Amino acid sequence: MKKILVANRGEIALRIMRSAKEMGIKTVAVFSEADRNALHVRYADEAICLGEAASTASYLNIQKVIDACKLTGAEAIHPGYGFLSENPDFARKVKAAGIILIGPSPEAMEIMGNKLSAKAAALKYQIPLVPGTEEAITNIEQAKERATSIGFPVLIKAAAGGGGKGMRLVHQVEDFEEQMKLAISEAESAFGDGAVFIEKYVTSPRHIEIQVLGDQHGNIVHLFERECSVQRRHQKVVEEAPSAVLDEATRAKMGKCAVDVARSVNYTGAGTVEFILDADKNFFFLEMNTRLQVEHPVTEMITGVDLVKEQIKIARGEVLSFSQDDLSIRGHAIELRVYAEDPANNFLPDIGTLKTYKTPKGIGVRVDDGFEQGMEIPIYYDPMIAKLVTYGKNREEAIERMLRAIEEYQISGIETTLPFGSFVMQHEAFISGNFDTHFVAKYFKPDVLKQQNNEEERIAAILAYRLFTKSSIQNLVAAGQQTSNWLRNRRNW
Numbered sequence: 001m002k003k004i005l006v007a008n009r010g011e012i013a014l015r016i017m018r019s020a021k022e023m024g025i026k027t028v029a030v031f032s033e034a035d036r037n038a039l040h041v042r043y044a045d046e047a048i049c050l051g052e053a054a055s056t057a058s059y060l061n062i063q064k065v066i067d068a069c070k071l072t073g074a075e076a077i078h079p080g081y082g083f084l085s086e087n088p089d090f091a092r093k094v095k096a097a098g099i100i101l102i103g104p105s106p107e108a109m110e111i112m113g114n115k116l117s118a119k120a121a122a123l124k125y126q127i128p129l130v131p132g133t134e135e136a137i138t139n140i141e142q143a144k145e146r147a148t149s150i151g152f153p154v155l156i157k158a159a160a161g162g163g164g165k166g167m168r169l170v171h172q173v174e175d176f177e178e179q180m181k182l183a184i185s186e187a188e189s190a191f192g193d194g195a196v197f198i199e200k201y202v203t204s205p206r207h208i209e210i211q212v213l214g215d216q217h218g219n220i221v222h223l224f225e226r227e228c229s230v231q232r233r234h235q236k237v238v239e240e241a242p243s244a245v246l247d248e249a250t251r252a253k254m255g256k257c258a259v260d261v262a263r264s265v266n267y268t269g270a271g272t273v274e275f276i277l278d279a280d281k282n283f284f285f286l287e288m289n290t291r292l293q294v295e296h297p298v299t300e301m302i303t304g305v306d307l308v309k310e311q312i313k314i315a316r317g318e319v320l321s322f323s324q325d326d327l328s329i330r331g332h333a334i335e336l337r338v339y340a341e342d343p344a345n346n347f348l349p350d351i352g353t354l355k356t357y358k359t360p361k362g363i364g365v366r367v368d369d370g371f372e373q374g375m376e377i378p379i380y381y382d383p384m385i386a387k388l389v390t391y392g393k394n395r396e397e398a399i400e401r402m403l404r405a406i407e408e409y410q411i412s413g414i415e416t417t418l419p420f421g422s423f424v425m426q427h428e429a430f431i432s433g434n435f436d437t438h439f440v441a442k443y444f445k446p447d448v449l450k451q452q453n454n455e456e457e458r459i460a461a462i463l464a465y466r467l468f469t470k471s472s473i474q475n476l477v478a479a480g481q482q483t484s485n486w487l488r489n490r491r492n493w
């Protein structure tokens with residue numbers, strides 16, 4: 001494999017190209033007209049414009065991606081995450097064109113792409129499932145009966161769902177019919193497939209997922225867990241590895257189940273098996289993502305494994321160079337997704353120009369991003385600017401480091417999730433590890449950030465006044481002291 005095409009954009013395209021470069025593999029970028037000056041385009045050895053900004057005209061256009069591959073003579077395609085990464089039709093067409101897809105087989109993608117067929121596959125290995133219906137539900141009366149026997153609250157989920165979409169929480173039987181109709185129409189419009197099913201709503205749920213790697217020779221290993229319970233709109237914002245609450249026995253059990261789920265579809269490549277953990281540490285299989293996850297860096301930090309390199313080696317037909325016993329957890333890693341969103345305004349996207357953009361540096365800090373100062377965040381795609389990852393010898397150090405890195409990170413021109421990240425890192429529930437997927441709803445009140453801003457302004461005003469009126473060495477020292485006291489106190493959320 002001498003050249004690969006990366007069918008993606010932004011931070012993930014760059015992240016993949018970096019590993020390819022280290023392996024001596026040339027890279028081809030594809031881009032839309034909105035991304036003409038994007039960093040991934042500059043980084044690649046060659047770049048091909050796919051078309052207009054809209055994803056359907058560019059990054060989602062299967063034929064154009066395949067044509068770009070043929071034109072440049074790339075032997076393989078890495079799809080990254082999102083876009084075409086979990087599309088079995090794309091995987092089949094790539095194969096038919098004689099190109100290697102760096103990912104699992106189209107069959108595995110197809111089965112795991114649907115939450116119901118995924119559950120059916122998992123059942124072959126007696127993997128625990130959330131109580132619910134194992135088939136799509138169509139008849140409202142029967143569905144109501146099932147929901148009542150499962151016990152409210154229940155979730156109505158789209159079988160083809162993803163990204164937190166097509167999910168409705170129902171607390172009582174009276175609301176069921178209306179919510180089911182809404183769920184079906186939402187599923188139809190978002191996924192072109194109206195099939196829905198019911199799941200018991202696990203109270204106090206934690207989202208814990210296991211990274212797996214499988215080669216083409218039947219070897220499958222897991223690379224431990226990632227905890228992704230800090231979510232807004234059922235979507236992750238803060239992830240960490242390992243989880244603060246898993247004991248060795250549960251970790252080993254979940255790891256084994258994840259490997260079995262992967263085995264049920266002869267999985268090859270990197271994949272993630274998602275579970276939900278209840279308050280009593282019972283875990284249930286949710287779904288499998290047949291691609292590299294956004295949050296994969298935390299696993300890389302604690303295992304020392306470059307997952308992209310492993311994906312490429314597997315696609316080349318190599319045997320995994322390590323066994324389960326060779327893998328262990330070292331230290332702790334946390335990721336904050338830095339989104340162009342306003343946490344004080346319900347996390348709504350806040351698109352614009354990055355007037356200031358300076359990333360944090362130093363020991364234990366990794367920033368995977370796709371932007372430079374002065375660049376605009378395009379409105380056409382996901383508003384993630386960067387992934388800020390910190391690594392420490394233990395959880396405490398990773399948290400401290402994240403706080404330090406957030407303070408160093410300078411972004412102006414748009415609102416971001418950085419202040420939210422600092423809120424999370426200082427919150428007693430997060431620090432103690434005693435939290436679930438309701439963290440944001442329970443604790444995060446936008447006013448908290450406003451208070452922080454006011455306090456920041458007040459301190460800045462005091463310091464400016466002092467420096468201006470009596471600029472002596474002593475006053476400078478006092479001002480510095482005051483700032484550090486203030487920074488320390490600020491952590492008492």
Ligand code: ADP
Pocket residue numbers: 130155161162163164165199200201202203205207231234274276286287437
């Ligand atoms: P998607 O594919 O849309 O991401 P998932 O099934 O992976 O949907 O669920 C996304 C999130 O929704 C989970 O991380 C969890 O927070 C919540 N969730 C899903 N299923 C349940 C459940 N049965 N009980 C409680 N929370 C759930």
